[in-house]
Amino acid sequence: MTLHDAGDLARRLAENAEAVCRRYLSAGRRLGNYWLVGDVRNTPGRSLFVRLHDTANGKAGKWTDAQSGEHGDLLDVIRESLGLVDFRDVADEARAFLSLPRPDPIPSSQDRPVRERGSASSSEAARRLWAMSGPIAGTSVEAYLRRRDITLLHGAGALLFHPHCYYRPDEDSPTETWPAMIAAVTDLDGTLTGVHRTWLAADGRGKAPVDHPRRALGGLLGHAVRFGVASDVLAAGEGIETVLSLRQVLPDLPLAACLSSAHLAALIFPPLLRRLYVLRDDDPAGDQALATLHARAGDAGIELIGLSPRLGDFNDDLRALGRGALRAILHPQLAPADVARFLEAADT
Template sequence: MPEHDVQNLTRCLAENAEAVCRRYLSAGRRHGNYWLVGDVRNTPGRSLYVRLHGPSEGRGAAGRWTDGATGEYGDLLDLIRESCGLLDFRDVAEEARAFLSLPHAEPRPEARTKPATARGPAAHTEAARRLWSMTRPLAGTLAAAYLRHRGLKELGGLTSLRFHPTCYYRADDDGPTETWPALIAAVTNLDGNLTGVHRTWLAADGRGKAPVDIPRRAMGDLLGHAVRFGVASDVLAAGEGIETVLSLRQVLPDLPLAACLSSAHLAAMAFPPLLRRLYVVRDADPAGDHALETLAGRARDAGIELTALSPRTADFNDDLRHLGRGALRAILRPQLVPQDVARFLEATHA
């Protein structure tokens, strides 16, 4: 498709940005000049935001979107591609034309081969490394106080978590820059190389998140990577949120853990080469169910045994905080493979 046709489609979609969002991101809602939803696959939530009004191109353009949890971003053509699960750009263009009631384009050999989402994470990896270099160890900081307030009291050895006292925050490209203390988590690949960071902005007293619209955001190259606690060999437990997987660490301190930061990234996680058994720390929601289903197929193809770990409440951090460590142990015991009960649960309780 000629570039001028792509630009025309992008412009027409941007002029109807709210209608596009209501059609393809129906689980979201409008909030001021933005449409908020969980992710580009229409999961309920507030991580992804689409600008509804602005110039036709450049800084602050209408139709531009960013997923604060993953660092992905793009335009409305990218949004249609991802939400509809389309692979060929000609199909994306036809879907957009159908939505706009425009005439069909004649087939052309040219195609838009590099989506806008592919540019964002790689471009931010170096910035993520610079931010990580400016952090300090967790002990004795507001970040440690925040984790303890979430029931996470066993914090020794958490080298993948650090603290930044004045981390920049900006709600959108045109908003003012603020500074808040932040819990910074290192996102690494299977070789242990840092590819991104995850930021949780904190209240000034450390007893909760900062009072900002999107208190959690990731940046850098995230796909396939994770925030890791321990070195995985034959057994690994992986989930979405940092606090969720750290809750397991309170009663299973020797079990290697990985927080993939979103359901989509959990489904796409890279398997360690020696992995033989994967515990999926699932959240009790539709996105978590979809991630579990996708991982089950991938694990089966790779010859990896997969077992789901299900919380009694909304997630394992809620179980820990509201039911206590003893109850969490009792919830996990029947879900673990017997040899892992002896290896990870009973050995640490002795």
């Protein structure tokens, strides 16, 4: 599915906007130049409106949910109303609809049951995306990580691969699909609360050539992408690649990638935690996160130790200087007990 194909499908659907609404938003009804329904998942109501014809205020096929603030086009309607994740399935459904000689009549409630009331949350969407993703072995995710010298991937079950993950720059742009690294964001009990998407080039040589190749979906605040189960010791940082760089020399140290400085500062501490290592990012936001965590850790009786890279971040250290140098950089910064427990034990 190319960018052109997606745009063409969206345009053709917009030319048949009312028919699309009657098929996929059958719980709604027409009012003037709009189709009104509860939400994009076909819940009865009036908070979502779809523009049926071009006007001076906007194009046909565009919709907005006044309650949630969501917006999109008719490809999004097909995706959400049917609960689809893979864009190929959405495109196939759109093509099947457009091949009909004329619009189908409004389905009766017996023919097409209405979904349960209440819109699916972003966390539910994250769970659907996670369920549709697969192992990273032999994929562009593995290739991407290896190009960053991240090759020890045991215990990296928090990472999956999706071959055709949606990417949409803004509401007026057509939907694209790219391979993506899907990372599970979980709470302390291991329950999935969200996902983080990193869109990749098809060959894994880098990120996809889009404006914002990283985006999160679902509940992140206080949670993290976790590698290992923390008890008394944990190392936390912002980026997935940064914390995985430490895993190359400290394979048994539990790690948490919080995905941003704000979320790092809000990390919920495991109940048995006694020492927290924080992977420093050399910028004002990183400094503020470290200061906030230092105050919170002190109040909780947790020892906090900042870990500083020699270069820009620990992945820069790993790639430019190698594992031996990274071990040497970390050795004097670790508590003596953790040198024996995590660093020296990795050699045995």
